[in-house]
Amino acid sequence: MDFTPIWQRTLVIDFGLIYSTDNVVIISRAPRPFIRPLLLLQIFTRLVWACLVGMVVGAGVVVGGLVWARRGMDGVRGKGVVQYCTATLKIMVYQSSDWWPRWSGSRLVSGTVMLVAVVVGSLYRGSITAFLAIPSRSPPINSLEDLLETHLVPAIRRLSSPYSFFLTENSGEMGKRVRDIMEVFSGTEMSQWDFIKRVADGTYGFIDTASSAIGRTGQYEKLGHPCLFNVGRNPLRMDLDAFAFPKNSPVKYQFDEV
The missing domain is CATH 1.10.287 (Helix Hairpins)
Structure with a gap:
């Protein structure tokens, strides 16, 4: 299966050649019209x-x-x-x-x-x-800066690439602010409606790779209904996908040739 190459994984496995990329994005509540009683x-x-x-x-x-x-x-x-x-x-x-x-x-x-x-x-x-x-709508969350300016709580999947990035890598001052307030969930929790609903109602900002985040939230979108989620336009970072092999695997180089 494919893994994102990170330093911790290289201690126990070998990675083959990079064959694709996957952006880390923020999934948040879709912009809503403002209700202005005054x-x-x-x-x-x-x-x-x-x-x-x-x-x-x-x-x-x-x-x-x-x-x-x-x-x-x-x-x-x-x-x-x-x-x-x-x-x-x-x-x-x-x-x-x-x-x-x-x-x-x-x-x-x-x-x-x-x-x-x-x-x-x-x-x-x-x-x-x-x-x-011209109805006014709440601004979309397109970057980490936008997320940190709101009351949304960053939600991250345990042992994912963003999890490793914010906890173990040098993610800068913004990464430190995310670490202070983020909540970590298992992959099973993030696939259930109880969690996805809290993303749709504006409680969480879901940070994950695009393939994983869009796949988990997209299953609850319905044709002909308003969109529940917004996909941030500015990727937080770019992940690299590669096949993982046991240390000193004899087939690694054969896969690299393919």
Whole structure:
């Protein structure tokens, strides 16, 4: 049978010539559409909402101040600052108001507010149309960096090539982070639905050679149904396949010739 040549195995067996390669990949939950219960508020950022609220309050204060100054000059009566803030807010949500003074200063302020309301309303409608027309999905896990940025637990098959790589070889800083949080399973466990289901629901990120990982998870995919799994596009490493022979086997060289 074929084995991945690793240093520990060379102590007890001999490997023939390399005849194929097999990438180590990450199998994870397929991207899911985001459910946004507060979508109407998420169209604009918090800074934009704060600017809009500040503009409403500012316009109300300006009009209230102008009315107060005019009252001191010629006795013109008007509403309070809170009423003018409310009137500005009505304009922002496309509602009419009878509280605006009918002289040039207030008309200038109200005209500016109306212009801002038209621009903001157009941007809001366009943005919410784009949000609804193009559904957002969770980002796929295509690399080890992506996996470590999530809450997924790396799952590795015992005595596999990735297992040896992360435990016994120099796998770098990221390999150390994987060793600290990974869980190890037997090959029998990883072929059962109890484990595969936890990969599909986003509990585990399954790290194994492509032939093994895709074979174990692919048996639970169904034609005509949404995909349950995502295969990472960036391989973690490349494994080499070769036939294994007993030490000093006389047939090794004959197989190498074939």
